[in-house]
Amino acid sequence: xxxxxxxxxxxxxxxxxxxxxxxxxxxxxxxxxxxxxxxxxxxxxxxxxxxxxxxxxxxxxxxxxxxxxxxxxxxxxxxxxxxxxxxxxxxxxxxxxxxxxxxxxxxxxxxxxxxxxxxxxxxxxxxxxxxxxxxxxxxxxxxxxxxxxxxxxxxxxxxxxxxxxxxxxxxxxxxxxxxxxxxxxxxxxxxxxxxxxxxxxxxxxxxxxxxxxxxxxxxxxxxxxxxxxxxxxxxxxxxxxxxxxxxxxxxxxxxxxxxxxxxxxxxxxxxxxxxxxxxxxxxxxxxxxxx
Amino acid sequence: xxxxxxxxxxxxxxxxxxxxxxxxxxxxxxxxxxxxxxxxxxxxxxxxxxxxxxxxxxxxxxxxxxxxxxxxxxxxxxxxxxxxxxxxxxxxxxxxxxxxxxxxxxxxxxxxxxxxxxxxxxxxxxxxxxxxxxxxxxxxxxxxxxxxxxxxxxxxxxxxxxxxxxxxxxxxxxxxxxxxxxxxxxxxxxxxxxxxxxxxxxxxxxxxxxxxxxxxxxxxxxxxxxxxxxxxxxxxxxxxxxxxxxxxxxxxxxxxxxxxxxxxxxxxxxxxxxxxxxxxxxxxxxxxxxxxxxxxxxxxxxxxxxxxxxxxxxx
Numbered sequence: 001x002x003x004x005x006x007x008x009x010x011x012x013x014x015x016x017x018x019x020x021x022x023x024x025x026x027x028x029x030x031x032x033x034x035x036x037x038x039x040x041x042x043x044x045x046x047x048x049x050x051x052x053x054x055x056x057x058x059x060x061x062x063x064x065x066x067x068x069x070x071x072x073x074x075x076x077x078x079x080x081x082x083x084x085x086x087x088x089x090x091x092x093x094x095x096x097x098x099x100x101x102x103x104x105x106x107x108x109x110x111x112x113x114x115x116x117x118x119x120x121x122x123x124x125x126x127x128x129x130x131x132x133x134x135x136x137x138x139x140x141x142x143x144x145x146x147x148x149x150x151x152x153x154x155x156x157x158x159x160x161x162x163x164x165x166x167x168x169x170x171x172x173x174x175x176x177x178x179x180x181x182x183x184x185x186x187x188x189x190x191x192x193x194x195x196x197x198x199x200x201x202x203x204x205x206x207x208x209x210x211x212x213x214x215x216x217x218x219x220x221x222x223x224x225x226x227x228x229x230x231x232x233x234x235x236x237x238x239x240x241x242x243x244x245x246x247x248x249x250x251x252x253x254x255x256x257x258x259x260x261x262x263x264x265x266x267x268x269x270x271x272x273x274x275x276x277x278x279x280x281x282x283x284x285x286x287x288x289x290x291x
Numbered sequence: 292x293x294x295x296x297x298x299x300x301x302x303x304x305x306x307x308x309x310x311x312x313x314x315x316x317x318x319x320x321x322x323x324x325x326x327x328x329x330x331x332x333x334x335x336x337x338x339x340x341x342x343x344x345x346x347x348x349x350x351x352x353x354x355x356x357x358x359x360x361x362x363x364x365x366x367x368x369x370x371x372x373x374x375x376x377x378x379x380x381x382x383x384x385x386x387x388x389x390x391x392x393x394x395x396x397x398x399x400x401x402x403x404x405x406x407x408x409x410x411x412x413x414x415x416x417x418x419x420x421x422x423x424x425x426x427x428x429x430x431x432x433x434x435x436x437x438x439x440x441x442x443x444x445x446x447x448x449x450x451x452x453x454x455x456x457x458x459x460x461x462x463x464x465x466x467x468x469x470x471x472x473x474x475x476x477x478x479x480x481x482x483x484x485x486x487x488x489x490x491x492x493x494x495x496x497x498x499x500x501x502x503x504x505x506x507x508x509x510x511x512x513x514x515x516x517x518x519x520x521x522x523x524x525x526x527x528x529x530x531x532x533x534x535x536x537x538x539x540x541x542x543x544x545x546x547x548x549x550x551x552x553x554x555x556x557x558x559x560x561x562x563x564x565x566x567x568x569x570x571x572x573x574x575x576x577x578x579x580x581x582x583x584x585x586x587x588x589x590x591x592x593x594x595x596x597x598x599x600x601x602x603x604x605x606x
Contacts (some may be wrong), residue, residue: 006399014385095383099444102347102377103400104369288349289310289341 003105007113008120015083015121024079028129031075035067036133040140051251052236054145055152057137059234068133069234073203073227074196076160077167079125081188083118084171086181087111088283093181098288111283115165115172115276122164123157130157148236148254155233155258162268163226167192169275176282199223222271225264232261240264298325298360300452300484301346305355308341308508315341317508318355323452323486323501328478330495330516331488332599333505339488340380342505343454346486347377359452373401376450380457382441386430390421390440393429394447401448415443419473435466442473452484459494471498492599504599529569533562534587535578545581549573 015021040057059066088111091097101107130153138144145153170191174184202224218224228245231238236251240260252260301323308316316338323329333339344350346357348368357364359371384393391412398408416422419439424432432440438458445453455474459467475498478485489495495502496516503513512519535542543555546564551573553565564574569590578585
């Protein structure tokens with residue numbers, strides 16, 4: 001436990017002081033703010049449902065899809081992957097891994113500590129982004145969020161962190177399997193593009209003719225899963241229908257929305273856990289070899 | 292007395308490791324007693340590092356067992372890691388962090404209290420002479436400095452036994468001597484058992500009291516350093532070349548009578564005398580006593596190098 005906390009604290013400090021984090025943070029903030037600003041331009045003309053004005057800040061963008069959510073869907077993976085792709089192999093290359101593992105700590109403390117530090121970093125990043133954007137929204141539209149809206153935003157934040165954790169786990173997985181940092185980075189990016197592409201097909205099903213089977217396959221993509229979850233949480237009038245989203249005139253209570261989200265959310269959590277479990281087993285069985 | 296008070300710090304029992312069907316370490320039985328500075332010699336790829344990794348519980352043996360102070364390295368790795376320090380051959384530090392932060396991390400991983408962390412970091416850096424660069428990033432360090440930092444990293448956890456894997460590789464000759472003296476000093480002052488692996492015999496010879504030579508995963512010879520020398524050369528360690536103006540059998544006979552002379556050989560106008568110690572004064576007197584006239588006398592101490600090379604060829 002003490003080993004885990006030590007690794008966790010060091011990794012967290014590393015993340016927050018690294019250039020890669022500062023750059024990521026700057027990009028996320030800049031794009032997030034721009035996206036929400038663009039979205040907010042439409043909110044005055046487009047408020048369809050006066051019950052959830054504040055949430056529409058995130059989900060409305062005229063006739064187009066909400067820019068802010070799209071940005072989160074496509075950008076959080078990059079954040080996760082960038083925080084994780086060199087977690088283990090860079091330590092192996094620099095020779096710190098054998099020194100680290102010769103200390104009296106359980107081996108899983110290393111991987112758990114790194115994973116946890118990454119998750120906390122993503123959580124901090126996303127929370128500050130959402131809070132910042134909410135603050136801007138308050139100023140722009142002058143309507144405070146209701147308690148239900150606040151809860152929905154909280155649920156959205158938690159889902160975002162789980163989504164980020166999946167990509168972080170994927171990055172760490174590649175960092176264990178590939179001994180070169182460049183390989184693991186490219187593999188992570190390739191997978192992100194692949195899932196992103198599939199997710200794109202599921203977000204815009206009318207652009208491509210998938211058929212029922214195709215749509216089902218496409219929806220296992222974490223990108224598509226997250227998109228569904230986000231929309232169901234942030235758009236109270238949306239409900240899940242045969243893999244697609246249906247906007248109904250009446251809003252669902254929060255509990256019902258969460259119930260609709262549940263299968264997608266569980267799939268997302270399962271993907272994350274599987275990803276982390278594979279890295280965990282691989283790392284625990286890995287031998288330290290003389291080179 | 293010494294028999295009773297010594298304890299085995301490192302012990303391996305038929306330790307074997309196979310990589311892809313090749314026996315890298317083959318039935319190794321190694322015993323290192325408390326307070327020893329053990330030189331683990333062998334050519335590259337002899338299995339030295341693999342043995343150390345197995346002793347530390349970082350790699351599992353194919354068969355056999357390794358013990359550190361009685362703890363089984365495979366089954367109780369945490370206990371083993373608590374009392375043993377390791378300096379890998381490829382020393383790695385977090386380059387973008389300061390020297391003291393790197394050491395503090397090790398200290399915290401060993402569960403030291405924050406107060407103790409600060410104190411040990413200061414002390415260790417002091418011992419290796421890096422106090423002045425404590426707050427510099429490791430990336431600015433030279434290789435020699437990193438090597439010394441690795442020694443400081445070892446001292447942080449005050450281990451009972453230290454494994455140093457090729458601690459002298461890649462530094463200049465002067466640095467090598469400084470490093471070796473540092474290690475020897477620490478071993479003496481902290482009463483630490485040291486296992487030092489190297490393929491350079493003269494490095495090992497400088498500070499080790501016992502050596503083992505590992506070739507292709509097997510220990511070909513092991514023992515006290517001075518004992519080994521005697522055995523390998525048939526009891527003699529010194530060879531003295533004497534050039535005389537004239538060689539007579541009387542002179543040879545007279546030299547043979549000098550105490551400590553093992554054998555006298557004649558080669559051309561030279562006499563080669565093998566003896567257990569430097570007997571030049573006695574031999575000179577013997578020559579003069581028996582009426583010979585001395586032209587030149589050269590002593591050659593057999594460095595273990597010759598023995599080492601011999602084992603290399605055998606292996």
